[in-house]
Amino acid sequence: MNISTKLTVVALSTLTVTACLTAKQEPGGQEQKNQQLSAKASLESQGIASKALWPKDIHRVEKSKLLETRIDTLIATMSNEQKIAQMVQPEIRSMTVTDMRQYGFGSYLNGGGAFPNNNKHAKVGDWVQLAEDMYQASIDSSLDGSTIPTMWGTDAVHGHNNVIGATIFPHNIGLGAMNNPGLIHQVATATASEVAATGIDWVFAPTVAVARDDRWGRTYESYSEYPAIVSRYASEIVSGLQGEPGKDQFDSEHVISTVKHFLGDGGTVNGKDQGNNLSSEQALIDLHAQGYFSALEAGVQTVMASYNSWHGSKMHGNKSLLTGVLKDHMGFDGLVVGDWNGHGKIPNCSNNSCASAINAGVDIIMVPDDWKAFYHNTLQQLSEGTIKQERVDDAVRRILRVKLRAGLFDNPSPASRLANNDKHIIGSQAHRDIARQAVRESLVLLKNNNNLLPLMPRQQVLVTGSGADNIGMQSGGWTISWQGTGNSNDDFPGGSSIYDGIKTQVSNAGGSVELSTDASFKQKPDVAIVVFGEQPYAEYDGDISTIEHQPGNKQDLALLRALKAQDIKVVSIFLSGRPLWVNAELNQSDAFVAAWLPGSEGNGVAEVIFSKANGEANYDFVGKLPFSWPKSDDQNELNFAGAKNQTANYQALFSYGYGLNYREHVLVSNKLNEQSHLQSAASGAEHSYGLFNRRPENNLEFYLADAASPELLVTGNYATTPGSDNLVFDSVDWKKQEDTREFTWSGNASASVYLKGEQHIDLTELDLANGQLVFDVKVSSAPDAAVFLGMACGNNCAAKLDISKQLQALPVTKWQQMAIDISCFSQAGLNPGQITKPLIFESSSAAKFSIANVRIAKGGQGSNCSLSGN
Structure with missing residues (x-):
């Protein structure tokens, strides 16, 4: 019997004796206990937490009277416009340096796939320059009257993974397999160094979810199903990113850390992302909160609210957990940041308006696109009393506290910091050696x-x-x-x-x-x-x-x-x-x-x-x-x-x-x-073949082509045919983020977009089973000439059909489903057993339409080759 088991037995024995004594001394004791348990269960069913179960005052960061006095002075000079601006976080694709100068946002971010100048291959210097420009705009008081420095946040979740040439470490699940806290500290330290080298101040990491259902799309962001590993790692990562207190914390090679996503994202029903966690409060503590406890003890400065619900209560709006437990009871004095439009998922909220999230305890609202409307709506809610002044002041106090602790007021600007713009830091051999060791041990x-x-x-x-x-x-x-x-x-x-x-x-x-x-x-x-x-x-x-x-x-x-x-x-x-x-x-x-x-x-x-x-x-x-x-x-x-x-x-x-x-x-x-x-x-899957569902499937990729360029791999969210605008490719939202691809033909010359993979696809069985090419389509601008839909089975093996009349007949801006039998293509000379391009759109006409949910499925009539739509 090991020590922990002995301790558990002793504790259970003590509880048993206490319960017996209570029942003997107070005849109504058990009934009262049952009533208390019933009341607790009732609160849980509403997504309301009980503070008594949680550890108290574990955010071990020494408060500085001098720092708090400095915050008091700053807040006293700030207008409500300046305060609300501190609480709004836009994204670089929807804001400019001029916007920063005008509003003085407290922070901003780059989401996945966002780069300086929208250039995937931006150099280190480009990242530093954007950081410098935003910093200088934020301290420029000419328009907004504020000199408070902004801070840039990024999702560096396995290295500085947005930057070309950076060291990409194994994802968390692999790091969990190595179970080496010392090495994970080195991984975090190396990541912080590379992030700091690009002028960025703040990392949205680590993720400390404990995944319970492996169907969850974020399972690889979880170190383990066993919370002890997550707990051991969380403190090491936080200290690796932020530095050691009293030693190198927040020096030029360290950044602000965020522990996420608070709380229970790894335990949703059926592993559904952004779903509902029905765990008891004790299970929430025992399984899903362990990483937060050690991260708070290590002095993490920011916590990100989660998309998921707990017993139906959205975490972005859960005041009992965000304020009651995290801030008041556990003593967290840093800031809570929302996730990407997470506030908009709260009932009666939208992306551009949500007092409920602020009142629940979210201090910075991540509102990537609708930031302007959100800013003005929040100001209005403050003036009307929907949001109290003390809540706004508390949020701003927390934001300023983090910035002052991190040295943002006193450090040089991004372009002048010691580590910045050092090309030898990004992807350095020392960092790659750490990553290589992590690979071996994972x-x-x-x-x-x-x-x-x-x-x-x-x-x-x-x-x-x-x-x-x-x-x-x-x-x-x-x-x-x-x-x-x-x-x-x-x-x-x-x-x-x-x-x-x-x-x-x-x-x-x-x-x-x-x-x-x-x-x-x-x-x-x-x-x-x-x-x-x-x-x-x-x-x-x-x-x-x-x-x-x-x-x-x-x-x-x-x-x-x-x-x-x-x-x-x-x-x-x-x-x-x-x-x-x-x-x-x-x-x-x-x-x-x-x-x-x-x-x-x-x-x-x-x-x-x-x-x-x-x-x-x-x-x-x-x-x-x-x-x-x-x-x-x-x-x-x-x-x-x-x-x-x-x-x-x-x-x-x-x-x-x-x-x-x-x-x-x-x-x-x-x-x-x-x-x-x-x-x-399984049997249903045998009669379908996915081509595109929010992203290309089955090893396929999108390509563009015209006379000037025979083939261009689409490597981002946006692309055009090289040297021309014959065809513009864009990723847009329908039901979910970037679940649709939009094609715009200029009408200047013929151009095509198609899906292609390295291996051929055998559709013989689906062809014989009356298979169809099926997709959802929305016409924004109908064509005035031919638009071809086709497939190819090699350079000299293809079939295409003109679908312009069908596109012209569809109602504009409304989604419809379109389908065509595979046999129509095979009758036109296609070999269904050797498909290299299962989807081709080609036109020289000016047109604009979007597609989603492209697949090949059983269900055709096998009769004529007219297109069907509904």
């Missing part, structure tokens, strides 16, 4: 039958799979772009793909390596290393309905089977943001490595799976599962947490904490159950 060896690993490097090696030479895929979401999509290896200067690392190991030893994406080869290999897994995603785009990998579209499994059919040994490197049901893929693998999302230093993978020339391992596997690995596809919630909050009848394929090393000899069955428990979902 790898978890699930299977190594017959001790296939480590591989001798001096042999014929085939490297294949969609992730083999794909730094964007191995980095995942929140990497350069918001979703992590649209990136090529050229966008990671100084980085290395997994193939790069393998090639180095093999070539240096005198072996031979061949790369392919489809398992083809010129010379039969001694071993095949297959790198496959999830495509990048972020937030709700990553929510899934089943934990089965590639349900109904087993491209990766087909590749593995093709290799095994040729009696080739297979090493699988699985890239994912969560554990997934991969029994079939495991059965086809001699060795299987969970590599998570390792980031820009893919060479760290090869250093572990290959040996030295003498057969001795370079590095052993040390990673252990931070999440339980499912044995069946219905184990969405599979959580080990000791004796507390563990999933009932816990039966994992690989338990929490599992991970082989080279000293262990474990034989994993090649006959794991491959039968899905979700037959209805």
Whole structure:
């Protein structure tokens, strides 16, 4: 029996004795206790917290009388306009330096995929220049009368991941697998240094969610399903980002940290992003709040409110937790910042107006686009008394306190700070070495039958799979772009793909390596290393309905089977943001490595799976599962947490904490159950093929083309045909953020937009089953000439149909669904078994329309080839 177990037994025994004594001395004691529990449960059902259960006064930051006096003086001189401006946070794509000079915003941010001058390849100097311009505008009192410096916040969640050339560390789930608090401190310190080098003051990290349902799209932002790891990490990350109190805190190489998302985002029903958490208050404390306790003890200065609800109460409007528990009871004296338009999700609120969030305790409202209306509406609510003056003054006091503690009033401007504009800091070798070590320690060896690993490097090696030479895929979401999509290896200067690392190991030893994406080869290999897994995603785009990998579209499994059919040994490197049901893929693998999302230093993978020339391992596997690995596809919630909050009848394929090393000899069955428990979902998936749903699916990407440029990969949210405006491509919102693609043809010349992947798509079965190309469409400006919808199966194999009449017939600005039978294309000469471009729009007419939810589904009539719409 360990010490913690003994303590638990003693505590339970004490409680039992106390309860007996109370019941004996007071006949009505148990009834009173039941009434208290009933009252507590009633409060919980309304999303109201009880302070008594929470630790008290744990935000251990020494208050300075001198600093508080300075704040008093500042507040006394501020107008209400200046105060409200401190509480409004716009985004750089919807504001200008002139706006900053006029309003004097307390802060601003760059969201995922936002860059200085809207230039994805902005240099370090461009980031510093924007920071300098905004800073100088904020202290310019000529228009707003304020000289209070602004602060810039950014989502640097696994390195300075918005900046080209920065070091991209493994996502949190991989860092959790290494379970190394000392190394996580180094990761945070390196991240802070790179952020500070671009003139940015504030990082929206760490995320301390404890994910409970692996279908959640943010599972990879969680270090573990076990709160103890999250708690140990949170304090290390905060001190790494902000620096150590009394030592290097908030010096030129450290930044302000934000612990997020408060509270319970990892425990929503069915793992739905922004959903409802129905945990008891005690479970909220035991599971979801542990990272906040250690972060507060480490002196974190900001907390971000969460999108999710607790028992139906939106966290952005939950005063009992934000003010009652966090600020009043736990003693947090920093600021609470809202998430991207999170205030707008509160009942009776909108993106441009929400007194409820401010009254609940949100001090800075993140309102990226509607900031001007929000500013004026909040001023009106203050004058009407809907928001009290003391609440505004409290919010401003907290904002100024954080700024003064961080030295923003006294430090040099961004362009003059010591670390800024130092090109040697961004992506430095020292930082890449830390990332490379993190990659090595994050790898978890699930299977190594017959001790296939480590591989001798001096042999014929085939490297294949969609992730083999794909730094964007191995980095995942929140990497350069918001979703992590649209990136090529050229966008990671100084980085290395997994193939790069393998090639180095093999070539240096005198072996031979061949790369392919489809398992083809010129010379039969001694071993095949297959790198496959999830495509990048972020937030709700990553929510899934089943934990089965590639349900109904087993491209990766087909590749593995093709290799095994040729009696080739297979090493699988699985890239994912969560554990997934991969029994079939495991059965086809001699060795299987969970590599998570390792980031820009893919060479760290090869250093572990290959040996030295003498057969001795370079590095052993040390990673252990931070999440339980499912044995069946219905184990969405599979959580080990000791004796507390563990999933009932816990039966994992690989338990929490599992991970082989080279000293262990474990034989994993090649006959794991491959039968899905979700037959209805699986059978339905077999009759559909996704092309675009908020982002391209199935390894597809958007391209533009015209006569001047035969092919341009769309790598961001906005693009035009090179050297012209023949076709403008834009990402816009319909039901969710950036869930729609809008195309605008100028009418000057012919141009096309299409989806294309590296591997061909076989639609033969869907063609024979009366499959249809289906999509939602909204016409903004109808064409006056031909608009072609088509598919292609190679350079000289294509089919297209004119849909201009159908587009002209649709009501303008209203969403409609359009469908056409696949057989219409095959009748026109398309080979449905060799599709390279499953969606093409081409026109020389002036036109503007948007598409969403593009897929190929069963349901056509198989009769004529007229388009259907409704």
